[in-house]
Amino acid sequence: MPRVLITDVSSYKAVVILRFLRSTYPNLFLMSVDHRPYTRILRTHHAKNHRVLPNMKHHPQEYVAQLAALIKAENITHVIPVNSEEIRLLLEHRSALGSTLDYIGDLHAFEMLDQKDKLYAYCVKQGINVPQSYFTAEEAQFPLVVKPATGSSANGVEYIHTKAELEECLLKRAGEKLVMQEYVAGIGCGYSGFAIRGKIVTGYGHLRLAEYPASGGSSVWRTSIEAPQMQGMAEILIERLNWSGFFMVEFRKTDDGRFYLIEANPRIWGSIHQGLASGINYFSGLLGEAPTSSTRCDTYLSPLIYFSLIRYALRGRFSPLIHFITRYSRLRPDISILRDPLAYAALLLR
Secondary structure, X not given: OOEEEEOOXXXXXXXXXXXXXXXXXXXXXXXXXEOOHXXXXXXXXXXXEEEEOOOOOOOHHHHHHHHHHHHHHHOOOEEEOOOHHHHHHHHHOHHHHOOOOOOOOOHHHHHHHHOHHHHHHHHHHHOOOOOOEEOOOOOOOOOEEEEEOOOOXXXXXXXXXXXXXXXXXXXXXXXXXEEEEEOOOOEEEEEEEEEEOOEEEEEEEEEEEEEEOOOOOEEEEEEEOOOHHHHHHHHHHHHHOOOOEEEEEEEEEOOOOOEEEEEEEOOOOOOHHHHHHOOOOOOHXXXXXXXXXXXXXXXXXXXXXXXXXXXXXXXXXXXXXXXXXXXXXXXXXXXXXXXXXXXXXXXXXX
C-alpha cells in the first residue's frame, strides 16, 4: 500500500486532496507537513500524521534535509507538493528524496510549463493559440496585461490601459522578470488532469463562474464544461513536452467561442475540488483505481467567494450573486466550516 505525504497542509488545495484520499483510499497512510507552527493544532482532521518543517523559502536546504529524513523514517512512497516553489526546489534535489517524485516529469519540462515567457514562445511554435506578447513598451497595444514570468493566480497581475500607466508600471517593477501580453476578454476556464510520459490518463474541463479578484483573479466558483478545443490544445502541450504528473492548463474563452491558452500549472491546481466532486479521480494513475462517487454540483472557495460576489455587485454585476443564491443547494465548499472547522481556521490564519 502506498504511503503518501502532502505538503502545505494549511492550503485549501491540500485539505481537498487529503479529504478525497481519505474517503477514496481508506487504508492509505497519509502524512502532512507545513512550516506554520499553528498547524500542530489547526489543520484538517484528515491529517492525523503531521510534522512542522522549516520554512522552505527561508531555509531551503534544511527543509529538503528534514523532508528527506522524514521520508526515510516513515517509508513514504509518494510526495505530493501542492505549490510550484516546492516542486521546483524538490525537483532540484529529487535524488535525495528516493523514488517519491518519480511520477513527476523532469525539471526542464516543469520550467517550460511553469515559466510564462518560455511557455508562450513554445506554444507559438506548436501552433497553440495564445495572446499576443509584447517585448517593448513601444510595440504594446492597449489594453494589455502585465504579469510575472513565474507564479500563478492573480499575484502581480496588472491591467494596463494607457502608455503612461505602462511606463509607470515598468518603472515601479524594474528588475522583475515580466510578461506583457494582449488582454483577451472572455471567461476563464481550464483543462486539468494527470499525465504519464506525455499521455493524459485522466482529464476534465471546468468553467469559472466567479474569480477573486473579480477580474482575472483566482477561481472561487466553478462548474463543469466540455470543450474539445481546450482539451486538444492541452493534449498537444502535454504530449510534446512529455510531461508526467498533475497539471492544469488555463484558457480564456471569447464570446465567439475561441480559446486562448493563458498559463499552465504543472502541479495541483486551486480548482481541483470541482473535478473530484464530479467523480474524476486524478490520483488513479498514481495510486490505482478506486471507486468514486459523483454529484452534479458546482464547487466554491469560502470565504473568498463572498468577497468576490460583493465586488461583482459593487461593479453593477448582480447576476453572479443571484445565480449563487439560486444554485446554493447544489454547491459544495472546498472547505466546510462545519465539517472541518480546524482546517477552516487554518485557512483564515493563512
